[in-house]
Amino acid sequence: MDHVVPTGQGGGADRGDRQDPEGSEDRRDRTGRGDPADRIDRADEKEHAGREDRGDSSGAWDDGLIARRAIEEAAAEAGVGGVEKRAQPTRIPAPLAYDGPLRSRLDALRELVGLSRARLDSKTLSEAGRVLDESAARRRLSGQHTVVAIAGATGSGKSQLFNVLAGVTISETGVRRPTTAAPIVCSWSDGASGLIDRLGIPGRLRRRPLQSAEAEALLGGLVLVDLPDHDSAAVQHREQVDRVLALVDAVIWVVDPEKYADAVLHERYLRPMAGHAEVMFVVLNQIDRLPEEAADLVLDDLRRLLDEDGIALGEHDEPGATVLALSALTGDGVGELREALGQFVAERGAAARRISADVDAAAVRLRPVYATGRRSGLSEEAREEFTARLADAVGAAAAGEAAERAWLRNANRACGTPWLRLWRWFHGRGEQVPTGRLGQRTQADEESTARQRVEQAVRRVSERASDGLPTPWAQAVREAAVRGSQGLSEALDELAARAGLPPGRPPRPGWWPLAVLTQAAMTLLQVVGGLWLVGQIAGVMAPNLGVPVLLMLAGIVGGPLIEWGCRMAARGPAKRYGLEAERRLREAAAGCGRARVLDPVAAELLRHREVREQYGRVVGVGAGPR
Template sequence: MSALDERVTALQSAIEAAGDVIDPDVVAPAEATFSHAQERLELSTQHTVVVLAGATGSGKSSLFNRLAGLDLAEVGYLRPTTSTPLACAWGPAGATELLDWIGVARRDQIARRSILDAPQDDAFEGLVLLDLPDHDSVVTQNQEVVDHVARYADLFVWVLDPQKYADAAIHARYLQPLATHAESSVVVLNQADRLSETDLKIAVDDLELILEREGFRGVPVIATSATSGKGLPELRAEIGRRITSKRASQARLVADVRQVARRLADAGGVEPVPGLDRPVRDALVETFVQCAGVPQIADAVEESMARRAVVATDWPLIGWVGRLRHDPLRELGFGRSARDAVAEVMPISPSVQRARADLALREATEVATEGMSRPWRASVVDAVAGESARDVIDELDEAVAGVDLGLKQRPLWWTAVGALQWLTFLAVVGGLAWSVAAAFGLVDPDPWTGAPRPLGMSLPLVLIAGGLLFGIALTLFSRWLGGVGARRAGARAEKKLTEAINRTTERIVVARLRSELDRYDRWRNGLSTAGR
């Protein structure tokens, strides 16, 4: 891939990444650059378009005639004589299609070979030389022609004269805006025959200093005289070198891409951004956890499991009373989420939770995009936390509702303890029934001779006392064990809910923000490659 292809591809990638972030008026020149580069390369890669541009009386038309070897351009010193661009093309095939694209009239196109049957000039093979109207002409149309044709030049030959080489008209209007095109420029100080050698050296040194300040450091400055021929061999050699290297056309297009890329960078910014680092992300997840009511749900799960343990393992009469107590999670599975079930004990209202989550999301996004230009930052914040993003609280509610809190699970020890409690209950009931029947003489309180009598109690009293004592002990133990299990269930529920919120945050916030930051990176990297 050539340097031009690489830059054009990078610039295109940057513009595609930006989308509608950047003002269309700023992007339009870049899109025009794509079209221009493509059309130029499709028309011809064998021609080098060299334009002679200068002020009135600088002698560029005379210089054009000397380079062409023919008196083609009308020469004048007191007023502009070139009103339309004049082109001379070297090569048997000419450059008609290319010149038509540039906008040079057919009557002003001259083929240096074949038509005029001039001697072959291998050094200029493929050269298309244009003599432009004077840039400082009072005729507005002439200035428009210069501006138009300058867009198509592969190599600028700026023709200056000793009297006006520092003229602001050419420096401010053309040279300074084209500082990015230094590699596609040659500066000629014409009419050198009018100065002494000493004065000429002073003028050339002064001109080089001016050009260096304007970004043209290292640009060749050639002193010429169309009258005496001074400097013409050097100028022809420089033009020939650019043609032979086949770099002039690409260098100009590369400069165009570089210029557009730098303008886009100024408009859209290319500063690095911190991104969503781990502490900021964790703080955002913690805020979402609070807004989704995870602590309250975990507490409700713990309370619900403790109550269910009581119902399942307490002495039957006490367990029946426990069934009458309110359980906030009892109705789950009937269209209510865990968050809805505990809404009445939430510390803040749903609207405040929503606003709090939105604010946290916006603050995290702003921290992640610190350093971005205003257009980019506004675009990213809108994409992640604006109206175009789904309501985060709704997503979190869905994530919470989809978590299995383990409420349908029934530990095996509940069944075992429940069975023992029923045995103790039956022992107490049986002892009471036996005692009542014995009191009415219906049964013998001591049916077995020699049966043990703890503390002198009869067997029915042993059943009653033993059942009550064992039931109380078993109840106390099961409540302690149930509390441990309930706390573990609450911790598991909190962990599951937090993980669900973490995944949701990764999916709807982090992934979306990462996508936007990737766009910005493509923008930055593309402009960096295109503008270097």
């Protein structure tokens, strides 16, 4: 691995040589005893070693700042007679604060992940979980600092630009590739230790820029990270780039005239990060190698490529990526970048914008599992269709017809002529009279428990309920319906026996006794008229055929007329009796189907509605997508 060059040195020996006092003295002679950068670098190393020996990881950031101040104070004390001064305590910066809309979106995303864990796999929710973890971690750290990474391809000159911005040679540059082997950080102010710890950059790779009032005023709060080449041949270098890019607040992409259109850069980084345009700088470096008109053409083509990548360009005070052209070698355009970067850092909004863009990206990835753009749910029509199918499966209509026939048979028995009833009894000997429950359980008994009809009804309602839902939620709805259908056929079979007609004869209306008495009177007239005629034939009574014949005719004609009238009058009550029996059976079947199938399906739909509303809050709209 390449060694990082200390502050103020273009190339240095291994730091382990410093354990040799004579070697250290030789180096001081070679580099010059008056070189402050070398002394600062050695003080930085000693301070870091001392902190490691003490196991102190909670103090001020070990970036060489303490060593620098110690040297400056020692020099000042020597100038005023060596009066000892005590170092001022480091002020802990205030943590980052998110505004109301961003907090609301993060809360909604957290609620969304919680509601979805039972329905979605961990891989689908991993990016959303990462955003929540990183947003919480970033919020606990300094809100006065902005972490900006400089990224680029091999030979783009990003390390040279890093050194120019720092005002001192920190990151090694050269023709050997890859040159930068590990991220190097440089901070312009105190209090950034937590942020740098989060990046996983050790103390030996932490530096301070050249101290000046102008730089402090312009870039105060900036934490600049020089990354390895994103197209490095070393896999670990690319892994470090990806890891740090996921943690920084903003990024400066450095491209050169030869690789600005590189497919790896655009397809792997720029295009996926199009939503992060507001926290992105794209710098065309090495314009000193191009004629002026050629530099303009290359810059315009770079803007065109960024537009094709979907990256909004921050032109005319519009939010978007800042695109600049410069030369880190000659310094042309560096001042413009430094000014834009200073204004960007001074706004103190990059971290929140980065988190907001991460939430947007997570929402885009989750959209297929929460929103399809179609209306979904269990309509009233689907419920009624399911109830009708269950009623058909349980034989509710047939049970109602059987109840109606039973009521009519009972009316015929009560109001029919004795001779007709005797004739029916004679022909119906040995046959079971299908009254009450037996009348209900005929052919419908086979159809009510038909598993095929029940399964078809469940399958149909699950398809209609899941239509338009994203795949995971549609699957959850279908599984809920299938679980509810287990044992449904048997339950409906038992229900048909309990909810059908009660055993025995159907109830009689109030006019039945009068009809029975009238029919009995007609029979009595027939008997009286017949006995009268027999008496006349036997000579017991005086001959008079008119009266007995009239009595017999009245009884013979009146009996069937009364029976017919009662039958007509019984049709209405019989119809109502059958409809009532059918209604009870339909309601019982509907209640069983609702408890076993519709309610679990509705619960899944309600859960999806809740997550859809939460997803709507995540994407920043008032109502969830339909």
